[in-house]
Structure formats: structure tokens, C-alpha cells
Amino acid sequence: MARQVTLNRRLINTGVAWAFGILIFFPIFWTILTSFKTEAEAISLSPSLFDFDWTLENYQEVNSRSNYPRYFMNSVIIAVGSTLLGLIIAVPAAWSMAFVPSKKTRGILLWMLSTKMLPPVGVLIPIYLIFRDWGMLDSRTGLVIVLTMVNLPIIVWMLFTYFREIPGEILEAARMDGAGLKSEILYVLTPMALPGIASTLLLNVILAWNEAFWTLVLTTTKAAPLTQFIASYSSPEGLFYAKLSAASTMAIAPVLILGWFSQKQLVRGLTFGAVK
């Protein structure tokens, strides 16, 4: 009887989880589906799920109109570059706050987080002027710097949380065995925090990949990433839903595939320490 109850509960849990998952994924699924429809079918008030004339014309049109590889490469460089630069700054910062905290550590952490609450448009003009004067408008370097700054509070917070979960006794034991600061970070801390660092890295690549405000404002042609590619197919007047869906699918596909293959790592990292 008890086994039956457990089985039922498991079935219900699985069903609810699947239903929730499908619900969350549905907009992306619908976008992908729309990308294979004609414009007329895309705006139909009684759309069919699979029973329509599948077409690749939207992808052909998008490919002929835009230089997708250039947008894609810019997205890769900007997302990976800003994440790596962020990690270089954030790992020592999080280490010092986790293992050598001072009275001001908590205040600093909260201040860092508070910068995320500022609407970006509030600092648009000063940043634009700095970029203009330094010749960094429409440059990948400029965007890497901005996106590093934008995501740095999250990177530091995530790493800080992971580092805090590592027992201080292990580090103390390493120090007693004669490990210096460099050895302690490289051979003791890093292997233990690797899942956390990996998930921070993945999450930041996704955040930087999806960032639209700064990438749209600070780039024009040379450094324009996939966000600008999508924006060029959105229109308030006209019938471009199917083309917009095709462009969106092409833009989200890489990050979707990355997320799919690294989901174990992501989940492991995000729940790291949660079971303690």
C-alpha cells in the first residue's frame, strides 16, 4: 500500500514537472514552429499546431538579407570575452570576501547587488559619451568591458556563495601542510569550486548572449551581435512574424544547444551547497 502511494506521488510529481516544463518552453517552441510557416499562416487567428505547409523561405530570406555569421561571431566574442574577464576579476574578489571577510564585506556585497537595481537607461548618456570620446562605439572590446561590468555583481555573488560552502578547515589543513595563497587557490579551492565556477561561467555566457539594451545602443555594424540581428526583423507595421521567428530561432539556437548539453553541469552548479 505504502509502495502504491509512493508510486502515485512520483507519477503525479513527474506529470506536474513535465506540464510545468512544457508550459515554460511553449513560447520558444511556438517561435520555432512559426519560423516554418508563411507570413499569412503565422498571423492566423486559428493557427494549427503541425498541419500547415512547412516552408524554409523565412530562413532563406533572413540569410539573404543579413550576414548571420558576422552577428554570430560577435555574440560569441562578446559573451565569452565578458565572462572570462568577469571571472578574472571576480574569483579573487569572491575569494577574499569569503575567506578573509572584513566588517565592510557584507555592505560591499549588498552595494554591488544594488547596482543591478539601477535602470541601465539612467547611465546611458555618460557611458555613451565615454565610449564616444574613447573611440569605443561599435567595438567588441567596448562591449566586453560594459557587459563585464553589468554582470560582475552576479558573478561575484555566485562565486562568493559557492566559496562560502567550502569548509574553512580544508583550507586551514592545506595551509598547515605548507600551501601558499597561489597553491591554495589553484590546487585546493578551484577543484572543489569547479562546479560552481563552471555554472557561473555558463550562466554569464547566457546572460551576455541575451543582453539587448547595451548591445543595441552601443553597436551599429562591426560589433553588432545577434540581438541586433533579431531587432532588424521586428516591425510595428507589417507582416514579419514568420521572418522574426526565423531570426529569433537562429539567434537562440546556439545558446539553447549549449544549455541542453550543459544542463547537468548547470543544475549541479546551481544547487551546489543547497543540500547541506
Next chain:
Amino acid sequence: MRMQKNVIALTVAAMAASVSLAASAETLTIATVNNGDMVRMQKLSGEFTKANPDIDLEWVTLEENALRQKVTTDIATKGGQFDIMTIGTYEVPIWAKQGWLLELDGLPDDYDTDDILPGIRGGLSMDDKLFAAPFYGESSMVMYRKDLMEKAGMEMPEDPTWEFIGKAARAMTDKDAGTYGVCLRGKAGWGENMAFLTATANSFGARWFDMDWKAQFDTQQWADTLNFYVDLMNDAGPPGASSNGFNENLTLFQNGQCGMWIDATVAASFVTNPDDSKVADQVGFALAPDNGLGKRGNWLWAWSLAIPAGTEKAESAKKFVAWATSKQYLELVASNEGWANVPPGTRKSLYENPEYQKVPFAAMTLKSIEAADPTNPTVDEVPYVGVQFVAIPEFQGIATSVGQQFAAALAGQVSVEDALKSAQALTTRAMSKAGYPK
């Protein structure tokens, strides 16, 4: 051997020539909005670069709001990212006044500036000087279903009144069959419901500001406008109309669910295209309604090409602007894609062309454009330029807030009276903060 040397020398010379040509080529960065006409210009621009091998073109194509934010930031900070910008009739007078745009003088002799439709030219000029060249122009008009009108036993005149529109809409409505007499913009936004309602208010004799820049939402004319609109939409509009903008109404109309739709003339080509519209062969056109006061409820808009004052490539930029807005460009589009796809609403000569006169919506588009006067938009005198907007920088913010009040009234969340009171209060507050009322 000698011949081989000559070939090598010639090849090297050719390569050097091409390198020096490439090095001397000037690249124009053009910001443009993503719509069918602009995308077509991008595709055809190879003709321009072929004729001007010393000029390269880089395109930044964006959705209207993203483009507006981007070019505004760039021009206000003299960022210099663009050599040519696509801007609307709202921006041109404001930016020209700020000294942000180059005057378009010295255009080629055959450009024929006098051929530009006077209303459009007026909206893009300051002190009679042209600051942007119109690429395409539009107004608004009534698009209606001939079959439903006939079924209702009525006949649409070429120049209907609002009273007729109200009667016809109620007669055409069959809610059980999912057919609604009229689809109008309800979604909040300065370029959404407020574009429609400001133009409609003009025909009711209402205005945004009096000559002292005092808000006018406490007048009977505004009460009449909003009461008429809300009552009409409640009786004959589709459900959830307060969320409907251009695209939503277009979809409803194309699916055969609207008896009438009053919106941009650019929609005419979409609703008459049998590939996209279920009712393509049943669409008729009429002027936007009036109220017998001498003004119609139609707007005036032009997407135009302007050159920011800071560009270092002014001469090349002028060459491109002149090419893209010339009579020859219209002929180029016509020869490639047919007359129905020519950018409309900018030149008198286009409407005199017998081939273009065969396009079903051409005559009504011209009449609608000619019925709008941006310097004299409503019955009483106003201190501003603009038909469906007020060309001051504060308008976007104020009109979006007012639009939210009016959308709430349409959704039944507040009364018309309360929406107007709020609109009056928030407009007065914003304008006095900006230092306008005398």
C-alpha cells in the same frame, strides 16, 4: 617570358588600382527602420553603388522604437555613428530647431524639390528650408468590407462623417458570428492609440494645447471625442480592443473580422494582397471621417532621410539621399517590382502617372495626405506642428501617459470623465515642469 612579365605587371597594377579604389571609397552608415519599403531600398541600393563606386553603404536596420532610441542618443551626443538617419515627421522639426540636421540644399537640378507634396514638405521644413527628404509618406483612411456594407444595406460615401461610421459599424456588427463593425487602435502609446485619437480629436474640434500651451482635455470637444470612441468600440468593436494596435487590427481585418478599419494608408497594400488577406477582393477605401467642422480625422506621417549635422561625409550622404528619394528611384522600383510597390505619398508626379493611377488605393492615399495639414491640424489655431502628434520633445512621454488613461477608459477600468481629468492633470503638470505655459 616577356609576355608573362607583362601579365604579371598588369595584374599587380590592377590589384593596386583596386586596393587604392577600395581605400578611397567612403563608407556611409545608414540607420533605417525595418519595413517593406526600406528593406526594398536596401536591396536596390546596389544600383546606387554601381553608379557611385567611390561610395560603400553599411546598413543598420532596426525596429522603429529601437531605431528611434539609438539615433536620438547618437545625434544628441554627437556620437557620429551615422551619416544618414531615417526619421519621421515628429523628429524633423524638433531636431532641425536644435541644429542637429544639415539643410538639404544643393540637391541635383533634376531632383525637383517642388514636386514633393506640400503637406509632407511642410512637415519636414523649418523656415521654408528642407531638412529631410521624404522616402515615403502616409496618412490614414477608412478601409472597409464592401460585402458587409452591402449586407447592412448601406453605401460608403467617399467622404463619410463620424455619424455615418457609427451607424454603419453598429449595423455591420454580428458578435455571434465574430464580425465587428469597426476595429480601431486601443493599445496605449503615443504612436498607437494616441496617434488615432489625436487625429480623431482634430475632426471634433479638439486640440492638445491652446495658444498659451495650456492643456485642453477639460474641453467639451475632448469629452465628445472620447465618449464617441468608447461608446462606438463598446457597441461595435472587437473584445479586448484596449490591447489592439496596428498589427492586431491588421490581423483581425485580414481574417474577415472587421467591417471597417481606420488606420495607416500603408495597410492598403497588405489588406488587398490575396496571399495575406482573406478579404482582399472585398476591400473598399474612403477618406477618414469628419464632423462637418472642416477637418478630417486623418494623420500625416513621412519616413524621411536626414543627414546629421556632425557627419564628415555630407556630400556623399546628400548624393545617396537624393538618389533614394528621387523620381528615378520610383521608376526603378516600378520596373523591378511593379507600381503597387513604389514608396507612396511623397511626389505629385507619381500620382499624375497613369500607371500608378491604376493602383486601387493610390487616389485615396493622395486625397488623405492632402487633407492633412501639420501646421494647421485642427479647427482652432495651435502653437504646435503635427497632426497626430505635437512636435515637442516632451510629447512622447506625456502622450503615452495620456494614452494609458484612454486605454483604461476603453477597457472600462475608469470612466471617460475620470480619464480626461487625469489626462488634464498629468499634461498640465508635465508642461509646467517643462516651462511651457505662458
